[in-house]
Amino acid sequence: MMKIQNITITSKVVLAPMAGVTDQAFRLLCRRMGAGIVYTEFVSANGIIRGNDRTLQMMRYEPEERPIGVQIFGETADVLAKSAEYIQRVVNPDLIDLNFGCPVPKITKKGAGSAILKDLPRMEEIARAVVAAVDIPVTAKIRAGWDISCINATETALLLEAAGIKAVTLHPRTTKMLYKGSAKWEMIAEVKSLLKIPVIGNGDITCAQDAQRMMAETGCDAVMIGRRSLGNPWIFQEINQFLDTGIEPLPPTVLERVELCRYHLEMEMRSRGDRSGANYMKKHLGWYLKGFPNASAYRQQLIRMQEAQAMHDSINEMIDYFSEHSDEGQIRPVLNDALSSEVSYG
Numbered sequence: 001m002m003k004i005q006n007i008t009i010t011s012k013v014v015l016a017p018m019a020g021v022t023d024q025a026f027r028l029l030c031r032r033m034g035a036g037i038v039y040t041e042f043v044s045a046n047g048i049i050r051g052n053d054r055t056l057q058m059m060r061y062e063p064e065e066r067p068i069g070v071q072i073f074g075e076t077a078d079v080l081a082k083s084a085e086y087i088q089r090v091v092n093p094d095l096i097d098l099n100f101g102c103p104v105p106k107i108t109k110k111g112a113g114s115a116i117l118k119d120l121p122r123m124e125e126i127a128r129a130v131v132a133a134v135d136i137p138v139t140a141k142i143r144a145g146w147d148i149s150c151i152n153a154t155e156t157a158l159l160l161e162a163a164g165i166k167a168v169t170l171h172p173r174t175t176k177m178l179y180k181g182s183a184k185w186e187m188i189a190e191v192k193s194l195l196k197i198p199v200i201g202n203g204d205i206t207c208a209q210d211a212q213r214m215m216a217e218t219g220c221d222a223v224m225i226g227r228r229s230l231g232n233p234w235i236f237q238e239i240n241q242f243l244d245t246g247i248e249p250l251p252p253t254v255l256e257r258v259e260l261c262r263y264h265l266e267m268e269m270r271s272r273g274d275r276s277g278a279n280y281m282k283k284h285l286g287w288y289l290k291g292f293p294n295a296s297a298y299r300q301q302l303i304r305m306q307e308a309q310a311m312h313d314s315i316n317e318m319i320d321y322f323s324e325h326s327d328e329g330q331i332r333p334v335l336n337d338a339l340s341s342e343v344s345y346g
């Protein structure tokens with residue numbers, strides 16, 4: 001079992017921070033499906049200091065999501081430390097994660113995110129200042145390096161450990177690679193072999209077998225799942241089951257997918273209000289509803305809808321239809337457990 005300072009993590013698979021995706025509803029869903037830690041989207045340290053309303057909203061969470069990490073990005077040690085102090089005092093998550101991996105030019109041009117991989121003295125200053133500002137564990141998420149001529153994940157990870165960081169997540173692509181090419185898992189093995197603190201491996205895991213392979217090849221303490229969780233929160237339960245029992249997971253049935261999609265919609269409506277919850281849900285619909293007959297027609301129909309109730313009714317009709325016309329069997333207990341907590345909305 002992985003421990004990050006004094007926090008025991010009961011599953012070896014965690015949900016990646018993803019901007020525009022890992023909001024409160026999605027995190028809770030993934031946590032219920034077996035993610036050992038969930039993270040907020042990256043939150044601007046400057047926004048926190050300024051008291052920006054939307055920024056502060058991004059850090060709202062429900063107790064059931066815990067352990068939860070709030071991920072922050074910023075340029076200077078001073079602002080990041082001040083925002084961390086605020087987060088501990090007001091938001092009180094289980095940990096704070098520093099973003100040293102974001103490759104988006106809008107962020108790196110200002111010297112934040114993965115731009116800090118090119119400036120290790122500043123990274124060290126940031127890590128030390130944030131660690132000193134709070135009592136809760138501070139973790140960090142890094143990439144392989146800036147580009148092919150600046151691959152420095154091992155140096156970076158050692159520096160972070162020495163500065164008091166309590167766990168490192170490595171996504172072994174360079175900033176310049178964005179999400180192209182393949183993640184170099186051997187770098188995770190190298191970092192793991194050098195560090196005493198837990199190392200979380202990340203990049204390109206698409207199934208339970210991949211997760212097991214990453215753990216076997218790298219020795220990492222846990223794996224982090226990003227893109228493969230989209231429309232597919234089952235991945236956490238599947239990986240847990242496979243690591244624990246070696247039993248190969250069955251993919252979710254169409255009925256299970258549509259049921260979970262409805263549940264997710266209800267959670268978004270509860271957390272954002274009906275209309276904006278339904279609107280927000282539109283990108284997730286595209287991820288849940290694919291790979292079965294007429295999936296794209298269903299998606300098109302739902303995406304055009306303005307009213308939450310209409311969307312909800314329409315998904316209910318799909319569920320009725322697939323209950324009658326699908327012979328893939330019953331909904332499995334894991335889904336029933338996740339869905340058993342009532343969601344009230346509207």
Ligand SMILES: Cc1cc2nc3c(=O)[nH]c(=O)nc-3n(C[C@H](O)[C@H](O)[C@H](O)COP(=O)(O)O)c2cc1C
Pocket residue numbers: 016017018019020021041042071099101102141171202203204205224225226227228
């Ligand atoms: C839509 C999207 C948003 C992301 N936002 C963040 C973010 O806010 N913070 C962060 O550290 N990484 C972010 N990432 C990177 C992921 O956390 C992860 O490192 C990356 O997707 C590789 O893992 P995967 O192959 O499992 O997707 C984002 C990735 C995606 C696809």
